[in-house]
Amino acid sequence: xxxxxxxxxxxxxxxxxxxxxxxxxxxxxxxxxxxxxxxxxxxxxxxxxxxxxxxxxxxxxxxxxxxxxxxxxxxxxxxxxxxxxxxxxxxxxxxxxxxxxxxxxxxxxxxx
Numbered sequence: 631x632x633x634x635x636x637x638x639x640x641x642x643x644x645x646x647x648x649x650x651x652x653x654x655x656x657x658x659x660x661x662x663x664x665x666x667x668x669x670x671x672x673x674x675x676x677x678x679x680x681x682x683x684x685x686x687x688x689x690x691x692x693x694x695x696x697x698x699x700x701x702x703x704x705x706x707x708x709x710x711x712x713x714x715x716x717x718x719x720x721x722x723x724x725x726x727x728x729x730x731x732x733x734x735x736x737x738x739x740x741x742x
Contacts, residue, residue: 642672642674644699644702645665645668645695645696645698645699646699646702646703648664648668648671649661649664649668652664652667661712661715665692665695665696666688668695669688669691669692669695674691674695675687675691676690676691676693676694677690678690678727681738682734682738683734683737683738683741684738684741685737685741686723686726686734686737689719689722689723689726690723692719693716693719693720693723696712696715696716696719697716700712
């Protein structure tokens, strides 16, 4: 009876569709910029903790988006450049996951 009060959630478009549309609009767009724009547009964030610095959250989110993209497009597993990019992001994450709480706190303070 009161179903008209329910807010309908708009699903986000797949990254592949977003990337295709954006590269048609701007042929110079690179993957890094496309990911940043996609994250900002959809308000995405993959965190390990609430007080995690935004820079780390952004890297985690990029890895998640790319993993989802590869899962829906298995042929991307053979793309050497994409594999190298994902490995560099994972390397950054592993380095930051080992950082001391003081370093993480300073990173968070710099972002404010």
